[in-house]
Amino acid sequence: MRPREFDNDDVLRIALDRFWRNGVRGTSLSDIARDAGVQRGSLYNAFGSKEALFLRAYERYAGDYVGAVQAALGAGSLRKRLTAFFDLTITNFRSGTPPRGCPTTRGLMELGSAEGEGLDEDARWAFADLVTRITGLVEDALAAGAKRGEFSGAPEAAALHIVTVTRGLAVLERAFGDEAQLRKIAAHTIDLVLGKKSRQAEPRSHER
Amino acid sequence: MRPREFDNDDVLRIALDRFWRNGVRGTSLSDIARDAGVQRGSLYNAFGSKEALFLRAYERYAGDYVGAVQAALGAGSLRKRLTAFFDLTITNFRSGTPPRGCPTTRGLMELGSAEGEGLDEDARWAFADLVTRITGLVEDALAAGAKRGEFSGAPEAAALHIVTVTRGLAVLERAFGDEAQLRKIAAHTIDLVLGKKSRQAEPRSHER
């Protein structure tokens, strides 16, 4: 058989870059084909559709992100772990120029449900899977912290709460583009969950 | 001059319905024109572009939503107010069949940044404005609660945290479609912010 003239992973990296910067709606397969030096038809042959290509590219991203979260949550005091987790997440949202935001949140909102039939199942699965895995990792960190007396509470509810906040941060990033604001919310969340040992709150600083 | 053959507000209502159910990407001006019994060209004449039409329709929605939030946050104990606020928000996300989700979050992620140039300023403003106004209302409720001794803390930070959680709920709604989960997170958030007076936590109930 005839060998493929491009590297599959190269294309996925290039596609993720475009999708992340411009969104699914704002990216055409012609763009990606040009960037990758590949014919548009070859992309259809290799991946099937724009959505399928995005999903493949997204899965690479998700794997990397989960790995990084695991590393961030794996060492130090519970407060250090959570701080590292939020730090990683916010830095991720703010990477690129201009900042690219959160591909999970954006992809979830952009994909599927084009004709009244609900969100495409593959897509929903991909995004839900990431949220579930991150929640699990946070839960583990909280459970470990509980064993060491750093956390008293239900790790499940707290983990879900924390991950919900990270999703909210993704939305606020898009609305305000104010990184300092995101970091303030993150710090406040950690204080709430951990019981605000140490750390005094700065008065008057909620910007629009 | 020749009078317009359709009611402007009718079209905005019809457009919002489509946009809310199917998203901006999933709705064509032909759809809206058919629904409204209007020529597609007339929509361009009256509104300029699909995005502009969406923004106009969205502004109507935003006004209604802010009004409802104001009502929900205006009476009863602080806990009751916050409960009513979350209740309203989640019910809003879950309205329609299938549930339509949060138009703010979805619109924010779908619009703009098509060619590397950041999010369209009008769009960003519309969404940011809603978040800002809601945050302000929550802040007022917390400040009032603080006066009555129901809340001790910085209303600004707490309000922003609460609103961030509602944005996160919008994302999780889309990912899992599990209303009970959303309500659980909301209850937990209220407990965290208010200090968990009363209410025992149910163990083992974090579903994927």
Add this chain to the structure above:
DNA sequence: TCGCATTCTTGACATCATGTCAAATACATT
């Protein structure tokens, strides 16, 4: 009452997107 300016409507058109297909192509295997 008539005509005119102004706005709205309508259909044609240009452009670009996704997605399909058949024919040409180039390698791997025998």
Add this chain to the structure above:
DNA sequence: AATGTATTTGACATGATGTCAAGAATGCGA
């Protein structure tokens, strides 16, 4: 070297956004 097979390539169909010019309908002044 011949052949099978997957890939490439360009043409095509469809549908979306957005523009434009010409026609239509009304309000208003003469």
